[in-house]
Amino acid sequence: MPITVRIPTPLQRLTNGQGEVQCDGSTVTELLANLEQRYPGIKERICDQQGKLRRFVNIFVNEEDIRFLQGDQTTVKDGDEVSIIPAIAGG
Secondary structure, three states: OOEEEEOOHHHHHHHOOOOEEEEOOOEHHHHHHHHHHHOOOOHHHHEOOOOOEOOOEEEEEOOEEHHHOOHHHOEOOOOOEEEEEEOOOOO
């Protein structure tokens, strides 16, 4: 059972309109690399030029913010659910 990745609406044009996709990897970094391989161009929207997560993008593994886990080295396994959530500003 692969890992389910929830894609935010603004990025769904890169995943052929899919709100959820299946990917593989043992860490968030590997998962994002696999996501990029399957859907070219998506990683540059999530990561900066050095490959680090953009500060306005939040990633949750099974509803836990990876900033409070091991960051992009947080482990993932088959059956996990990963959500990519862009920060929203406004007032």
